[in-house]
Amino acid sequence: MTMAVGAAEAADAVKIGLLTTLSGDGAGLGVDTRDGFMLAVTEAGGMLGGVPVDVRVVDDARKPETAVQAADRLVSEDKVALMTGIVFSNLALAVVPRVTRDDVIYVSSNAGPSQLAGAGCHPNYFNAAYQNDNLHEATGAAVEQAGVKRMVLIAPNYPAGKDSLTGFKRYFKGEVVDEIYTKLGQLDYAAEIAKVRADKPDGVFIFLPGGMGINFVKQYDQAGLKGDIKLFGPAFSFDQDVLPAVGDAALGVINGAQWSLDLDNAANKAFVAGFEAAYDRLPSVYAMQGYEAAHIMGAGLKAAGGDVSKLDDLRAGMRKADFDSVRGEFRFGTNQHPVQDLYAREVVKDDKGRLVNRIVSKVFDDHVDAYAADCKMN
Amino acid sequence: MFALLIEQVLNGLQLGVMLFMIAAGLTLVFGVMGVLNLAHGALYMVGAFAAAFIAAETGSVVLGILVAMPVAALAGLLIERLVIARLYARDHLDQVLATFGIVLFANEMMRILFGPRPLFLNVPDFAAGTLEILPGVPYPVWRLVIILVGLVVAGGLALLIERSRLGMLIRAGAQNRRMVAALGVDIGRLYAVLFALGGLLAGLAGAVAGPVLAVQVGMGEPVLILAFVVIVIGGIGSVRGAFTGALVVGLADTLGRAYLPELARAVLPPAAADQIGAALASMTIYLLMALVLAIRPKGVFGGRD
Numbered sequence: 001m002t003m004a005v006g007a008a009e010a011a012d013a014v015k016i017g018l019l020t021t022l023s024g025d026g027a028g029l030g031v032d033t034r035d036g037f038m039l040a041v042t043e044a045g046g047m048l049g050g051v052p053v054d055v056r057v058v059d060d061a062r063k064p065e066t067a068v069q070a071a072d073r074l075v076s077e078d079k080v081a082l083m084t085g086i087v088f089s090n091l092a093l094a095v096v097p098r099v100t101r102d103d104v105i106y107v108s109s110n111a112g113p114s115q116l117a118g119a120g121c122h123p124n125y126f127n128a129a130y131q132n133d134n135l136h137e138a139t140g141a142a143v144e145q146a147g148v149k150r151m152v153l154i155a156p157n158y159p160a161g162k163d164s165l166t167g168f169k170r171y172f173k174g175e176v177v178d179e180i181y182t183k184l185g186q187l188d189y190a191a192e193i194a195k196v197r198a199d200k201p202d203g204v205f206i207f208l209p210g211g212m213g214i215n216f217v218k219q220y221d222q223a224g225l226k227g228d229i230k231l232f233g234p235a236f237s238f239d240q241d242v243l244p245a246v247g248d249a250a251l252g253v254i255n256g257a258q259w260s261l262d263l264d265n266a267a268n269k270a271f272v273a274g275f276e277a278a279y280d281r282l283p284s285v286y287a288m289q290g291y292e293a294a295h296i297m298g299a300g301l302k303a304a305g306g307d308v309s310k311l312d313d314l315r316a317g318m319r320k321a322d323f324d325s326v327r328g329e330f331r332f333g334t335n336q337h338p339v340q341d342l343y344a345r346e347v348v349k350d351d352k353g354r355l356v357n358r359i360v361s362k363v364f365d366d367h368v369d370a371y372a373a374d375c376k377m378n
Numbered sequence: 379m380f381a382l383l384i385e386q387v388l389n390g391l392q393l394g395v396m397l398f399m400i401a402a403g404l405t406l407v408f409g410v411m412g413v414l415n416l417a418h419g420a421l422y423m424v425g426a427f428a429a430a431f432i433a434a435e436t437g438s439v440v441l442g443i444l445v446a447m448p449v450a451a452l453a454g455l456l457i458e459r460l461v462i463a464r465l466y467a468r469d470h471l472d473q474v475l476a477t478f479g480i481v482l483f484a485n486e487m488m489r490i491l492f493g494p495r496p497l498f499l500n501v502p503d504f505a506a507g508t509l510e511i512l513p514g515v516p517y518p519v520w521r522l523v524i525i526l527v528g529l530v531v532a533g534g535l536a537l538l539i540e541r542s543r544l545g546m547l548i549r550a551g552a553q554n555r556r557m558v559a560a561l562g563v564d565i566g567r568l569y570a571v572l573f574a575l576g577g578l579l580a581g582l583a584g585a586v587a588g589p590v591l592a593v594q595v596g597m598g599e600p601v602l603i604l605a606f607v608v609i610v611i612g613g614i615g616s617v618r619g620a621f622t623g624a625l626v627v628g629l630a631d632t633l634g635r636a637y638l639p640e641l642a643r644a645v646l647p648p649a650a651a652d653q654i655g656a657a658l659a660s661m662t663i664y665l666l667m668a669l670v671l672a673i674r675p676k677g678v679f680g681g682r683d
Contacts, residue, residue: 023486025596028494157656181656182635185600187591190389190521191636198382214496214592222501222518222590224508245496245592 013052014301014308017074019067019095020085020109022059026210028241029087029286030059033109035279036290037084040298043274048294049302049317056080062087064094071095075102081308082107082300084293087286089113089132089160100124103311105300105318109293110286112337114163118371121335124311126318128293130258131337131369132160135234136167138256139205141363142344143232146254148203149174151232152196154216155207157181164207164234170370177201182208189216193223203230206237213237214246221249230254235357238347240284243355250347250355258338259288259327260345260359267324282356288326295323335375339366381515386636387629388511392521394628395528399583400601401608401620402535403454403576409615410551411569414470416477417457418580418605419598420484425450425581426588426597427488430497439502443585450581451574458573463566481599488595499588524586531579532621539617548572552615604631607663611670613680622678627663634662 018037021030034057046052056078060067067086074080075098083099084107086092092111100106100122108116108127116122117131143151153168153176155161165179177199180192193216196204208216217237220226226249235257243250261272261282271291275283283291296318303317304310319332333339342364345357404418428449433442457480465473501520508516539545547568550558559565584598591597608627612619639655646654670678 022494023489027489027595028496031494157660179652180639181652183660187600188389188393188632190392191386191632194382194385194389195636197385211496211592211594211597214594215590218592219518219590222506222508222520224516224518241495245498245594247498247500 013046013054014048014082014306015078015080016048016053016055016297017071017078017080017083017104018055018057018085019060019070019074019083020057021062021087021091022057024061024063026062026087029110029284030085032241032284032286033085033087033290036275036283036287037109037294038290039271039275039278039287040291040294042278044298047298049298049300049306051298051301051306053301057085060086060091062091064091067091067095068098071099075099075104080104082297084109084128084297085290086111092116096125097122105297105311105314107293107296107318109289112369114371117335117337117369118374119376121375121377123315123336123377125336126296126332127337128296129289129338130340131371132163133167133170133370134258134340134342134367135236135256136164136207137171137367137370138258138342138344138363139232139234139254140168140171140256141342142254142256142361143168143172143203143205144174145344145361145363146203146230148230148232150177150201151175151203151205152178152180152199152201153205154180154182154192154196156184156186156212158184160209161207165205167370168205168207172205182212184212186212187215189219190223192216193220193225196229197223197225201229203232206231206233208233209236210242214242217246217253218249226252232256235285235345238345238357239286240282240356241286243347247355251349253347254360255345255347255357256342256363257285257345257357258340258342259285260343260357262356262358263326263328265324265326265328268326268328271326282354292325292327292330295325296321299323333368333372334377335369335372336377337369337372339368341365342367381512382636384512385515385517386632388517388521388525389636390629390632391625392525392528392628393632394625395525395532396583396587396624397601397604397608397628398528398621398624399531399579401605401612401624402531402617403579404602404605405609405612405615405617405620406548406552406572407576408609410548410555410572411466412555413462413466414473414477415462415576416474416602417480417484418576419602420481421450421454421457421577421580421598422584422587422601423484423488423595423598424453424577425584426499426591426593427492427497427584428581429585429588430499430593431492433499434497439500439589442499442588443582446581446585447578450584451578454577454580455570455574457577458570462573463569466569484598485595492595494595496592496594499593501589520589524590527582527586531582535579535617544568544571604663607667609677611667611677613674613677616677616679619677619679626666630666631663635659638662
């Protein structure tokens, strides 16, 4: 044991940059990310993997230029060894290649753009959440399993919207009756909902992140369609961060996710109870991902004995990801993205009358993302 | 086919009256006071938040909406007295900077007061569900209520502007504000009243939109852009122009989204048609605005002062 070194290291803790969206549109997601991450640190008494850490929390305001500036400052002035926190893919694409080039390890707590999973993968980039397509793929498979044959697909007219439909169709083999592209940030979906009614499909898939999804689900319910045409989507519009705002309109919606409040393992039970005790609300997927990103960093720090200059040990420890995951088992694939189980969940009411998700079925076992084969690491 | 068209026209009408309630205050403030007020969308947000908060506390959505109006009017009055009253003599750039600052301030204020997550506001019980407007075409009752509220507001505002002393001053102010001031009218009080009225209408719009939309920080900005398109098309300072412009924008936007992708598919291969149709649908109202400006640079009901 190198106790002396450990004690010397403790004097100045390992610096971690938590760069996330804390103001402007999408701030709720960043707050959940931060709270999940900090819960893991607090639970371990200010340490990760037995190593004292000093977490610098910085707001990116959901603006790429702000994110890049803040990241540069974290790396050059604060000398952080590890970074995490970015919620949105366009910000991740602006920041991650810069900081990983400077030998800072970036552990994504949400964004998983395909560019960084395939040809653009990097030994210093880990994704603790998913590859962006995963939840759409899970939803497609869930629709297929539910035996729903004719679908209308709705997504905003921007790159992630198109990617979502591609991901959905990778595992949905039925008939796509109509593909509707909406404006990004659209408020009113009356025209689209009327079209869905006229198309008479068996189900509707929506990828409408943030407020768009809240608007759509409320309006879909108010139009009286929810009973007739089942609604499906990735977890983004149906998780704990938005369910209280959507209300009963979300009841019964089936959504694809890699985690759920009711996943039956000890780590998850402790996480959900701990989060609720600390913050007086239920954790969202974003909070879970922040929490797990912290534990993945902890696995690396433990392997390196807290010496962040031992980059190889740090990376090797993180690749092994030796910790009790709230997702049950957790491991990284060759591109350092999760190889994980994916589930179909349904929005229900719990015994306290709160809207929550319950697992309906497991749709993928140890799912590997579609870009892993293109990643030539090292 | 016909039933769907009727439904889409109603949808367009509903969006139109919503936009009118926001644009009316914006056009008056711009037309009469010459103030470019970017913070108008913040008043819409304040209305929605006030309604959601009161509804959550009391269990009554109607009470929430009723309270939202004076709250937003008061917020408008405060903004006018504290900030904008100092900017009347300054140019539009200063006003844009100051009112944009208010937008940022209001957003962070709401986040501090209510947290970063969206709030919940439901449809009042009496307006839950749908009504069969035509055989086989159920329509959400709440959207019909919004249309009704919008038309009542339009009628009331028309009466106020055409028949009251305040209305006379507003019309005169929109024509020539220096002359009105020279005639001894207390122009400061007129401005304050106008701002409160604009705030009240924006707050009402936010409150009735709350059950349909996400009540969240920043919800005023996308609406404000549409409202500016409305008043530019209608002619700045004209309430009648705002009404016409709002209906035109509401209908064009809704029908564009409903039918342009299909029209594109009739003449183009499907993959290209989806792309171009969706893009055209997003641009409809801006193309319309460009067209109107090319023919009538001061808007349909503009051309004064």
